[in-house]
Amino acid sequence: MLPSFDAFGFLVSWGTFLGIYAILAVSLNLEVGLTGMANFGKVAFYGIGAYLAASLSVYAVLAVYHVAAAPYTTEGIIALGKYGGASPALDLGIFAASLVLGFIIAGCVGYLLTYPTLRVGPAFLGITLLAFGELLRIFLLNYQPLGASKGLSGIPHPFLWIPDPVLRERLYVLVVLGFLAVTLWFAERITNSPFGRVLKAVRDDEVAALCMGKHVPRVKATVLFIGSGMAGVAGVLLAFYMSSVNPNMFVPAVTFNIWAMVILGGMGNNKGAVVGAAIITFVDRILTFITPNLGITIITPDYVRWMIVGILIVLVLMFMPGGLVPEKPIKTPAWEAVESLEKESKEGGSGGDEA
Amino acid sequence: MTKPILEVKDLAKYFGGVKALDGVTLEVPERGVIGLIGPNGSGKTTLFNVVTGFYVPTRGEVWYAGERIDGLNPNEVFLKGLVRTFQIPRLFPSLTVLENVLLTPPRQVGERVLTAPFRSKWEEQEKELARKAVALLRKFGLGEYVRARVSELSAAHMKMIETIRGLITDARVYLLDEPAAGVAYTTARELFTFIRRLRDEEGLTFFIIEHRLEVLMDFVDYVYVLHNGRLLSEGKPDEVMSDPKVIEAYIGR
Amino acid sequence: MVNMDAYQVLTAVHIALIYAVLAVPLTLSYKTTKIINFVHINFITYGAYAAVLLYTFLGIDNVFVAIAAAFVIGGAMSVIDNVTVFEPLSRRGANVVILMIASMGLWIFYKYLMYSVLDVLSRVAKANLVSVLLRFETLPRVVVNGMPITSAFLTAAITAAVLALMLYFILEKTAVGKAIRAIADNPTLAEISGIPRGRVVNVMWFMAGGMAAVGGVLWAIFAIATPEVGDTLILQVFAIAVIGGLTSLSRTALGAFIIAFAENLGMAFLNQVFGVPTSFKPFITFSTLLIVIIAFPPLGAGGGLPYRFLRKRR
Ligand SMILES: Nc1ncnc2c1ncn2[C@@H]1O[C@H](COP(=O)(O)OP(=O)(O)OP(=O)(O)O)[C@@H](O)[C@H]1O
Numbered sequence: 001m002l003p004s005f006d007a008f009g010f011l012v013s014w015g016t017f018l019g020i021y022a023i024l025a026v027s028l029n030l031e032v033g034l035t036g037m038a039n040f041g042k043v044a045f046y047g048i049g050a051y052l053a054a055s056l057s058v059y060a061v062l063a064v065y066h067v068a069a070a071p072y073t074t075e076g077i078i079a080l081g082k083y084g085g086a087s088p089a090l091d092l093g094i095f096a097a098s099l100v101l102g103f104i105i106a107g108c109v110g111y112l113l114t115y116p117t118l119r120v121g122p123a124f125l126g127i128t129l130l131a132f133g134e135l136l137r138i139f140l141l142n143y144q145p146l147g148a149s150k151g152l153s154g155i156p157h158p159f160l161w162i163p164d165p166v167l168r169e170r171l172y173v174l175v176v177l178g179f180l181a182v183t184l185w186f187a188e189r190i191t192n193s194p195f196g197r198v199l200k201a202v203r204d205d206e207v208a209a210l211c212m213g214k215h216v217p218r219v220k221a222t223v224l225f226i227g228s229g230m231a232g233v234a235g236v237l238l239a240f241y242m243s244s245v246n247p248n249m250f251v252p253a254v255t256f257n258i259w260a261m262v263i264l265g266g267m268g269n270n271k272g273a274v275v276g277a278a279i280i281t282f283v284d285r286i287l288t289f290i291t292p293n294l295g296i297t298i299i300t301p302d303y304v305r306w307m308i309v310g311i312l313i314v315l316v317l318m319f320m321p322g323g324l325v326p327e328k329p330i331k332t333p334a335w336e337a338v339e340s341l342e343k344e345s346k347e348g349g350s351g352g353d354e355a
Numbered sequence: 356m357t358k359p360i361l362e363v364k365d366l367a368k369y370f371g372g373v374k375a376l377d378g379v380t381l382e383v384p385e386r387g388v389i390g391l392i393g394p395n396g397s398g399k400t401t402l403f404n405v406v407t408g409f410y411v412p413t414r415g416e417v418w419y420a421g422e423r424i425d426g427l428n429p430n431e432v433f434l435k436g437l438v439r440t441f442q443i444p445r446l447f448p449s450l451t452v453l454e455n456v457l458l459t460p461p462r463q464v465g466e467r468v469l470t471a472p473f474r475s476k477w478e479e480q481e482k483e484l485a486r487k488a489v490a491l492l493r494k495f496g497l498g499e500y501v502r503a504r505v506s507e508l509s510a511a512h513m514k515m516i517e518t519i520r521g522l523i524t525d526a527r528v529y530l531l532d533e534p535a536a537g538v539a540y541t542t543a544r545e546l547f548t549f550i551r552r553l554r555d556e557e558g559l560t561f562f563i564i565e566h567r568l569e570v571l572m573d574f575v576d577y578v579y580v581l582h583n584g585r586l587l588s589e590g591k592p593d594e595v596m597s598d599p600k601v602i603e604a605y606i607g608r
Numbered sequence: 609m610v611n612m613d614a615y616q617v618l619t620a621v622h623i624a625l626i627y628a629v630l631a632v633p634l635t636l637s638y639k640t641t642k643i644i645n646f647v648h649i650n651f652i653t654y655g656a657y658a659a660v661l662l663y664t665f666l667g668i669d670n671v672f673v674a675i676a677a678a679f680v681i682g683g684a685m686s687v688i689d690n691v692t693v694f695e696p697l698s699r700r701g702a703n704v705v706i707l708m709i710a711s712m713g714l715w716i717f718y719k720y721l722m723y724s725v726l727d728v729l730s731r732v733a734k735a736n737l738v739s740v741l742l743r744f745e746t747l748p749r750v751v752v753n754g755m756p757i758t759s760a761f762l763t764a765a766i767t768a769a770v771l772a773l774m775l776y777f778i779l780e781k782t783a784v785g786k787a788i789r790a791i792a793d794n795p796t797l798a799e800i801s802g803i804p805r806g807r808v809v810n811v812m813w814f815m816a817g818g819m820a821a822v823g824g825v826l827w828a829i830f831a832i833a834t835p836e837v838g839d840t841l842i843l844q845v846f847a848i849a850v851i852g853g854l855t856s857l858s859r860t861a862l863g864a865f866i867i868a869f870a871e872n873l874g875m876a877f878l879n880q881v882f883g884v885p886t887s888f889k890p891f892i893t894f895s896t897l898l899i900v901i902i903a904f905p906p907l908g909a910g911g912g913l914p915y916r917f918l919r920k921r922r
């Protein structure tokens with residue numbers, strides 16, 4: 001017997017995860033779908049954002065209220081519970097600062113990492129970024145000021161001062177979806193611009209693009225800066241939603257999850273990335289609602305979920321390489337100019353073509 | 356002939372023990388159509404690669420329009436007005452023909468990431484470039500292919516578009532690597548007629564690697580012959596064709 | 609104290625040997641097919657678990673039986689992947705990135721398949737299969753100059769030597785091996801000269817998968833077997849393969865020694881002199897990886913950009 005199902009509550013929690021993951025998927029799509037950079041370390045930038053938000057907020061709250069305890073001790077966690085939500089201005093201020101810093105710091109790390117990897121092929125770029133992600137996780141696992149393996153908790157929700165938790169959640173989902181909207185708007189705009197054209201050229205043949213005068217290393221670094229920055233923002237949003245972070249939230253499988261969304265949705269299509277994120281997060285939300293009601297199962301449902309996603313991605317690549325929403329041609333005003341030219345030459349007889 | 360626009364002085368490029376180029380000196384005059392021939396593996400492509408910044412030369416200098424350009428990166432060389440094509444055409448397959456041409460103009464406003472989202476900032480420039488690109492494509496009989504994907508084109512058309520990509524940027528010098536390879540005889544002659552026309556009408560300079568001497572020799576002003584990374588001979592087409600050294604290199608390979 | 613250092617060196621050599629067995633096949637498969645194969649992680653885990661399950665269910669504690677079983681399992685997985693996924697994908701013109709992500713899908717699939725199977729088996733066996741300490745003593749311990757040499761070390765040394773000889777013999781002396789090298793050097797030319805690519809590549813995949821799985825056994829009897837062994841070793845294995853430029857088998861083997869020594873002796877040094885906690889070991893690995901990529905950019909192998917950050921004239 002399923003317990004009574006709170007449909008609206010489900011939608012709110014799904015919406016939040018959808019928003020966070022769709023930001024990640026869109027940013028990965030910019031990197032790999034449009035520019036052809038195999039970022040297998042996406043989780044690192046997501047983690048940087050999350051840990052930045054977590055550490056900034058807990059240390060700031062403790063400092064403001066002059067609590068001497070470290071945030072990962074019991075005393076610290078109790079103090080965070082006591083003072084979080086005490087001041088709306090502080091909570092919102094921390095939230096805003098985390099978002100800005102999360103974007104900048106994750107972006108800068110992405111930018112710096114490109115230096116050694118700009119010139120090497122996708123295999124080396126992928127390995128380096130994957131290794132970086134693992135490295136970061138191991139660092140977090142062992143670095144006591146960030147809570148080591150237990151991570152940090154008691155991150156003050158930006159709307160903690162609102163007494164009604166349901167309203168709090170609903171406000172938060174709007175904020176998250178707002179960020180998704182901005183991200184998607186930006187991604188769509190740059191895709192359908194001369195910049196997007198350069199990105200696709202780099203993806204198709206970076207050497208030829210370089211020979212056509214494009215500063216390919218700078219283009220790639222720019223994209224990794226933006227993509228990583230977006231992932232950082234997603235991490236910040238996650239940290240405040242979960243109110244705690246720990247290193248095991250940032251395993252390489254998360255990167256794979258984001259890739260799965262992009263591939264399922266359709267590589268090279270920003271809207272596709274959102275569709276992919278929506279489907280996979282929907283299934284995951286359903287699973288988290290159902291799993292506790294299944295009792296003890298022979299095989300952990302989570303394992304089955306991962307097996308299916310793993311095989312699904314292989315099948316999509318093999319039998320539906322374009323994904324659900326395949327890539328579309330670039331739309332720029334150039335085509336309007338072409339159309340008006342074509343109309344003119346039709347009106348003016350066959351003129352135009354010389355040869 | 357007029358003054359040289361491209362000069363190569365004692366140029367050498369070694370790959371480990373392989374001396375792909377070993378002290379080549381040559382010059383390409385402005386508005387010239389100059390040929391570069393030589394047996395397989397004689398270093399022709401390597402010469403282009405060094406001139407266009409793919410490789411740093413082991414020794415020697417490259418001068419373009421009074422400026423030393425060896426050691427520059429390929430994108431910088433391109434921006435100076437030196438365009439190359441590849442032995443196998445390298446157009447961008449996911450872009451249309453028009454976009455392939457539109458891609459090339461440097462320093463477009465809409466190519467900067469911060470202006471790209473704001474259409475109004477670059478819309479005019481984009482339309483202007485599109486009109487210019489369509490005009491160019493039409494001028495050379497490719498008007499109907501504006502919307503075509505690269506994969507729908509014939510080899511000869513791909514090679515023409517590679518050249519047109521340079522035209523829209525006002526590049527002055529074109530290095531063409533085997534433009535007539537894999538192209539039917541009559542089409543190859545058309546391609547070279549096209550090249551001559553560009554030289555005559557636009558005042559461009561061409562430096563052309565070609566194996567099909569029967570086509571090349573009818574269209575070039577002057578020919579350099581490479582052999583084992585060294586200059587074997589040079590001169591007017593008929594002089595070179597009757598040079599015993601050249602005949603021996605081609606037959607005795 | 610001196611004895612202690614000798615012991616550390618011995619451990620580093622032991623790890624280096626295992627790393628070599630793990631990383632050389634990655635280089636081999638990359639250079640032949642241009643696929644960064646994440647299933648490599650699973651080969652290692654499945655190899656280790658071949659030993660665990662043989663021991664738990666059949667009581668077999670002969671390490672060489674385990675090694676043989678691991679080789680067959682790893683090799684079979686590897687060939688199956690190639691035939692069902694990689695080969696059809698490459699025939700359809702999938703690029704490096706697509707192949708890499710397909711292998712990532714397989715990695716996730718195999719990983720959780722293993723977890724699921726272990727869920728069932730541990731219920732059947734009523735035993736803990738999630739972290740298993742295997743201490744096979746098939747080979748004797750020996751003492752050289754007062755230094756005790758473990759059975760695991762001897763096993764690793766002998767296995768690595770046999771695999772190296774086998775690889776050398778196959779690649780240098782047999783027709784298949786020559787075909788593998790021809791495909792690695794120039795796939796188009798190899799195709800033109802009539803090399804039966806499909807079959808040859810399958811032989812290569814079998815060897816690569818098998819070797820990596822054997823490495824898993826060697827690791828299991830030295831350290832511990834968990835369903836994550838492959839995952840925990842992948843940073844090192846990739847770093848080592850990158851040192852080998854993903855093209856040179858001998859440089860990969862050298863890389864195994866570089867990484868193993870840097871990790872163990874370098875870490876011991878940093879720990880004693882600067883008090884760096886040993887848990888930061890992976891930083892040494894990653895720094896080595898970055899240094900190698902910056903100092904010797906592998907532009908030839910992975911395809912590179914002819915761009916120089918520092919302009920240079922000779
Ligand atoms: N990147 C490289 N590394 C090593 N050797 C190279 C490299 N590029 C070219 N070579 C060698 O340099 C020599 C000259 O090659 P190049 O491609 O310049 O010849 P080519 O004249 O263009 O020949 P073709 O007519 O076949 O195109 C050849 O022996 C070739 O093997």
Ligand SMILES: [Mg+2]
Binds near residue numbers: 399400401442
């Ligand atoms: Mg050539």
